Amino acid sequence: MSVATAPNPGAAPLLSRERIVARPGFNRWLAPPAALATHLCIGMAYGLSVFWLPLSKALSQSAPAAACPDMTLAQALFTTSCDWRVTDLVIVFSIGIVVLGLSAALFGGWLEKAGPRKAGAVAALCWGGGFLIGALGVYVHQLWIIWLGMGLIGGVGLGIGYITPVSTLIKWFPDRRGMATGMAIMGFGGGAMIGSPLADLLIKHFHAGNPASVGVWETLTVMGLGYVAFMLGGAFGYRVPPAGWAPDGWTTPTAKNAMIASGHVHLRDAHKTFQFWMLWLVLALNVSAGIGVLALASPMLQEIFGGALIGQPGVPLGSLDAGQKAGVAAVAAGFVGLLSLFNIAGRFFWASMSDKLGRKLTYAIFFVLGAGLYAAAPWAAHLGSQALFVAFFCVILSMYGGGFATIPAYLADIFGTQFVGAIHGRLLTAWSTAGVVGPLVVAEIRQIQQSAGVEGVELYARTMYVLAGFLIVGFICNLLVRPLAARWFMGDAQVGEAQGHGQKTATATGSQGIGKGGFTPAIVIPWLVVALPILWGVYVTFGKAVVLFR
Structure with missing residues (x-):
């Protein structure tokens, strides 16, 4: 049996969808x-x-x-x-x-x-x-x-x-x-x-x-x-x-995994479901926690460890001369660079792992492990362990990136693939919200602490606990995500019409x-x-x- 393609695709406009249907x-x-x-x-x-x-x-x-x-x-x-x-x-x-x-x-x-x-x-x-x-x-x-x-x-x-x-x-x-x-x-x-x-x-x-x-x-x-x-x-x-194309021999694994839908939800209905808004919160809370740290990663490391970053433990940042501060800033720039590498690697690693673990379990790991690491970060800083502190945040940022990469597959599992791009687009308003909320919360808490004369580890400790709280709420939202009821899925005629496009x-x-x-x-x-x-x-x-x- 063969897959039928658009009639005479070469006659279609250069940028049209009909023109780019794959051929044998x-x-x-x-x-x-x-x-x-x-x-x-x-x-x-x-x-x-x-x-x-x-x-x-x-x-x-x-x-x-x-x-x-x-x-x-x-x-x-x-x-x-x-x-x-x-x-x-x-x-x-x-x-x-x-x-x-x-x-x-x-x-x-x-x-x-x-x-x-x-x-x-x-x-x-x-x-x-x-x-x-x-x-x-x-x-x-x-x-x-x-x-x-x-x-x-x-x-x-x-x-x-x-x-x-x-x-x-x-x-x-x-x-x-x-x-x-x-x-x-x-x-x-x-x-x-x-x-x-x-x-x-x-x-x-x-x-x-x-x-x-x-x-x-x-x-x-x-x-x-x-x-x-x-x-x-x-x-x-x-x-x-x-x-209707699928890889040879592959069928939707709905029998083994109830979280993977065999049907498709129409774009006009996706946002009416409880699951959509739980996933919206899942993305917003995960991003808020990670992007808040990214916004202040360099000053955070400098203000927490100060002179210890250049071999002068116990000397606060404000007591260093200009040359020493430049050395501390260089180390902090390295920290930001390392975080970016883990952010990138985490996008591929965690999203690929989600194919084996399932999206819901993967996000559960993000929230549980992330909250634990945020809560433990002040402890690592009090110990004076730069390596442990940096390692904690590298893992956190890998899961921040992994959250971005896993959410489209999560949406495809819950809502089907027909309108996943459009549904994903609507869900990205969570990113826009988090891009404002995350840095604002972190900056405001830091400013309040700084105005109160707090320095070093304590300047950021409360921030870490608040971000851990974000992730705990995200864990609850993820826990509430369930397979959609059959009434939300399109019938065969609707699917055929949606898949048509010439x-x-x-x-x-x-x-x-x-x-x-x-x-x-x-x-x-x-x-x-x-x-x-x-x-x-x-x-x-x-x-x-x-x-x-x-």
Whole structure:
């Protein structure tokens, strides 16, 4: 029996879903490099901080009096004579993360109809185009243009780009959902690992060539054009399986695992279920706990251990001279680098493990182990054990990344795969919420403690206990997730209509060699294209992390 595909797909528009239905001989292992090409670019969202300090001195290069500490935010948006403050620039990241959640929620349904090629192309133009608009804003010194380009328009590219590969890979790897989503979302974690050092190199290069410029607008231009090209390459590499396709010999393991649904829930009904909101809280609480630490990882290590980081135990940070503080800051930068490596590795490791353990048990491990490690972190700090303290947070950050990578597979298990991209998009509003709540809670508790004269370990101890509480609540929410009742699933006619989109429904699973094949020579080049930047990023990051072990 054969899988029927769209009639005359060559006549379909270039970006249409009908044009990219896989034909006989397509190897499903070509899908992950396309997904990684998107996520390795949009992951630079976490590396945007590399631009803020140079931009805060953009006019001071030629006019030392450009600092205007008393200007309002409204004045900062339109000034052409005052340097921007870092606090004004950081808002770009907040806008981007909020818009990520909103755009993923709004455009998820459109993605399922339009297909990953069209969605990937839109994401490329928005994300890369946002950098180009941001470059214009830097060049004319207009902060509102940077907010518009890198925040609003770039945020739309973030949202669409984030969910596009996830939806596609889950359909290609129903037998390895966790591994598939782990591969793509690992790329998002690696985006900053590659983009931050690359941006730093470009900024220094352009500044050296033109000392009157801080080198940021030139860097944004180069990276924006590069991101458009790289993401479009990924978008045109996408293929979707024919409706009803599955790997040869594979069937949904519903008989062995009641948590894996055999049907599909419609997008319009998913958010009406109790399970959706429990999973929303599961993601929000896991992310809030992890992102709060990421936001203050460097100052936390410096303020807790102080001189001990450079071989002077018992000397608080405030008592060190400028040179010693620079040494402490270098060690803290290594700590941040190490956390980023575990964040990335955890995305693939934990998501892959969830294929064996199940999503619910995997999240239970995140919450129980994470809460225990947060609660034990002050104890490790009191012992003066830097190694133990660092190890605790490396494991915590691996589970933070693992939570991002496991949640799409969890959604596919509960709601089916037909609308998983759109449902995942709506769930990402939890990330937007956590991106505000997590850092705010950590910063506020730290500020209260600092105002009370608290120093060292105690400055962060209460924060650790609060974050442990977040994870305990998350554990309860995860415990409440149950299989959906049969009434929520679409009937065969509805599924057939949803799967149509211009192609016939398959009459049998797996055939004509569609999706078959492992790592053959034909797929080496696309894998090398995405693997080489990742390896370079790992090399650079590990070089920074080595400082911790000297």
